[in-house]
Amino acid sequence: MAEDEYTVEIDERLCKGCFLCVWTCPVDALRESDRRNERGYRLPEYVGGCRGCRQCELICPDLAIEVRRKGEGS
Amino acid sequence: MNWRDLIRWERMPHILCPGCGNGTILNVLVRALAEKFEAGELDPDRTVLVSGIGCSSRLPGYVRLDSLHTTHGRPLAFATGLKLANPDLEIIVLTGDGDAAAIGGNHLIHAARRNLDVTVICSNNLIYGMTGGQVSPTTPEGAKSTTTPYGNPEPPFDLCELVMGAGAPHVERWTTAHPQQLKRAIHRALERDGFSFIDVLSQCPTNYGRRNDLKSPREMLEWLRENTSTKDEPGKIRIGILRDEERKPFHERVHELIEEVSGDEEGG
Ligand SMILES: Cc1ncc(C[n+]2csc(CCOP(=O)(O)OP(=O)(O)O)c2C)c(N)n1
Ligand code: SF4
Ligand code: SF4
Ligand code: SF4
Numbered sequence: 001m002a003e004d005e006y007t008v009e010i011d012e013r014l015c016k017g018c019f020l021c022v023w024t025c026p027v028d029a030l031r032e033s034d035r036r037n038e039r040g041y042r043l044p045e046y047v048g049g050c051r052g053c054r055q056c057e058l059i060c061p062d063l064a065i066e067v068r069r070k071g072e073g074s
Numbered sequence: 075m076n077w078r079d080l081i082r083w084e085r086m087p088h089i090l091c092p093g094c095g096n097g098t099i100l101n102v103l104v105r106a107l108a109e110k111f112e113a114g115e116l117d118p119d120r121t122v123l124v125s126g127i128g129c130s131s132r133l134p135g136y137v138r139l140d141s142l143h144t145t146h147g148r149p150l151a152f153a154t155g156l157k158l159a160n161p162d163l164e165i166i167v168l169t170g171d172g173d174a175a176a177i178g179g180n181h182l183i184h185a186a187r188r189n190l191d192v193t194v195i196c197s198n199n200l201i202y203g204m205t206g207g208q209v210s211p212t213t214p215e216g217a218k219s220t221t222t223p224y225g226n227p228e229p230p231f232d233l234c235e236l237v238m239g240a241g242a243p244h245v246e247r248w249t250t251a252h253p254q255q256l257k258r259a260i261h262r263a264l265e266r267d268g269f270s271f272i273d274v275l276s277q278c279p280t281n282y283g284r285r286n287d288l289k290s291p292r293e294m295l296e297w298l299r300e301n302t303s304t305k306d307e308p309g310k311i312r313i314g315i316l317r318d319e320e321r322k323p324f325h326e327r328v329h330e331l332i333e334e335v336s337g338d339e340e341g342g
Binding site: 013014016017018019020023041055058059060061062063 | 087102291
């Protein structure tokens, strides 16, 4: 598989584990993980295949996601 | 300007519950504003956020702009004074369904009637979130709240119909399941002169969802997606641009009148 054009970073300090990002991603590039942040919220994880639609970034109620095209700022 | 420069990061993470729709509204708003500032269409030093009381009204506290966190139901009253005294300010009112339509209902209809030049973003989560889930004027008939434990016997207000009936020239309805469309709606509202009203159907998983078989934020968003349509479909809530017209804003008429009358006095 070709290497992803995008990186998806989740700020674990901000995330509250609502999984709306997982719900909205049209290509299932995000999924629920079993890891928790220091406040006890279960975290999502990026599994690859992002197409850069930025829907996860825009829906996140905690402004915890940053999608970047590789080689660019943001 | 990058949207990150508009967040007061020292106050983050914010106090909103996991999956709260108010968070998505904050997210979309700061990105829309950053784009407007970047394009030079708005000036951050002349842009003010005004809110009332409620979870939705806490949003200005996280944004690095001048703001007024006022009293419950009164953001439009404060905004009226602000706009008349400083007509060049861009004013955005952040309010909830309780704040805007219950205690603040009179301010809402009269601001629409006068055509006050503000952008109102109403986070309509169908409940009083902050105080623990009491019925609001937009709670659907039959829905449960702490004050309607057997189901709400009242028909709800359609806030868009309400403000259109009162004369609002620019009215849109979207949901937190439509963040892209909401961002474009905020852009349009900021571009329009006069009273722009965006009714944002939103989720309060803690105090609405929990009592109404929509436990997770995801279930609430699925409900919003399935029960809304940009076309007139029976049984669905109409979303989209509901009205987009022009009418002279209140402050312009007032200032013209002041000029006219003071000219008379000087002359006579
Ligand atoms: C004069 C006055 N009456 C009542 C209250 C209590 N109160 C605080 S927030 C609120 C309702 C908030 O509901 P809404 O505007 O829908 O906002 P949400 O919390 O759902 O975002 C009420 C009744 C108050 N703060 N001031
Ligand atoms: S939408 Fe945001 S807060 Fe919710 S799980 Fe995803 S990253 Fe975390
Ligand atoms: S940007 Fe789009 S494709 Fe990429 S992870 Fe987010 S929702 Fe999925
Ligand atoms: S009580 Fe409801 S509206 Fe208030 S922060 Fe929690 S989910 Fe959001």
